[in-house]
Amino acid sequence: MNELQTILADSVNGLLAERVTRDLIQKAEDGTWPEDLWNELEANGLTRVLAPEAEGGAGGTWADAAIVLKAAGRHVAPLPLAEAVLAHWLLAESGIPAPDGVLTVMEGNFALAGGKLSGTAPRVPWGRNAAHGVALVGAEIVLAPLAGAAIAPDINVAREPRDAVTLKNVTVQSASVALPENALRLFGALIRACQMAGALDYLAAQTVAYANERTQFGKPIGKFQAIQQQLAVLATQAAAAGIAADHACASLNKGDAAFEIAVAKIRADDASSIATSIAHQVHGAIGFTYEHGLHFATRRLWSWRAEFGAGAEWAESLGRETIARGADALWPYVTAR
Incomplete structure (x- = not known):
């Protein structure tokens, strides 16, 4: 920093x-x-x-x-x-x-x-x-x-x-202004991708903490291999969304970042679907109650997925661009980013 x-x-x-x-x-x-x-x-x-x-x-x-x-x-x-x-x-x-x-x-x-x-x-x-x-x-x-x-x-x-x-x-x-025609939706998708990355960080930290506090059969549920496996998936999804959002912001500083922003929103949407499911499974019923703060994050993630273009919309946009460029241009275009 x-x-x-x-x-x-x-x-x-x-x-x-x-x-x-x-x-x-x-x-x-x-x-x-x-x-x-x-x-x-x-x-x-x-x-x-x-x-x-x-x-x-x-x-x-x-x-x-x-x-x-x-x-x-x-x-x-x-x-x-x-x-x-x-x-x-x-x-x-x-x-x-x-x-x-x-x-x-x-x-x-x-x-x-x-x-x-x-x-x-x-x-x-x-x-x-x-x-x-x-x-x-x-x-x-x-x-x-x-x-x-x-x-x-x-x-x-x-x-x-x-x-x-x-x-x-x-x-x-x-x-x-000299901005893309879809600038509001594009940059709106970026701010949502960043917010979602932050909420996913909270989700991962909160779920790991709960798994280490909640006991079953005489030991924290976080000690069970099946739970550990799910926590690892959740942490991976949160990290991937965060990296994609950071990369999109860094790319925007250099110029055109429409590709990176679309990827960040797609990645955040996909991560949210997986991570919220795992977080609520680990927390059980308590995660839905107003006595617990988990749902404050998960309900926002579910809402933000659809705002400024859902991941499916941005994926379709990238698909159309890929077809327009032709198959031979795909790999050079991606690696050049």
Whole structure:
């Protein structure tokens, strides 16, 4: 780790470990907005890790941001921290000054005309809590105030807000950017892959700890070979997802990383299916109860799999690209990455 990464790791992990309690997550799932924690995250500059220093950011790279994003997943923070990191980066890329307050990203069917935005974005993360939303309309990044938006509340499996946001002739700021047409979905997939890698780390640590505490037939269940085998598979899946996410972030620092991001999301989705199954089998019934924190991570993993493109969607995209290049180009393309 470099100096900035060390500072980020100490700051975000220390803050979330101290403040994200079971009680806070339960209240957030019941609709209570943890404003104090959000204010602390903003005060520490963690939402602006990718923003330039001249704009009050840390001037970090995506490798630096990965530390914050994975921590958000590891501590299952009930806040749009990942979405805010992405939104601030998009605004910085477009040269639009970032406003104060909660930021989220909106992927929907929008029309921009005469500086006014109209349309609807389904399942906007934390839409009801956000002051502004960032969208990509054609080749333009758009910053839209949400004070006058029509909000239709909805939630995901983890009971996180995923609201439909409708705007009608809302005055916005916009600027052209040199980003892929699917940039919002692409980089959204990256932030989810990082969050999922963090949640998988938590899952592995929590399951190993439980297996060493829970006794059966006079000894911890973690001493049984069958359980050890499953724990090894879980740890392997978590490690693979983490490496794929880190590699995608590092590749993005160098330029085009669409291939690596697709791989990271596919790998995180596959790992989540396997790891959550093992974790709940090892924990048994206790893992589903509100007296235990396991389900806070597994329900988010199940939800995040489907967001910004499921693994199957990204796999199909890679398959189509491979066919278009031809069989002879596949191996050189993969090894060149």
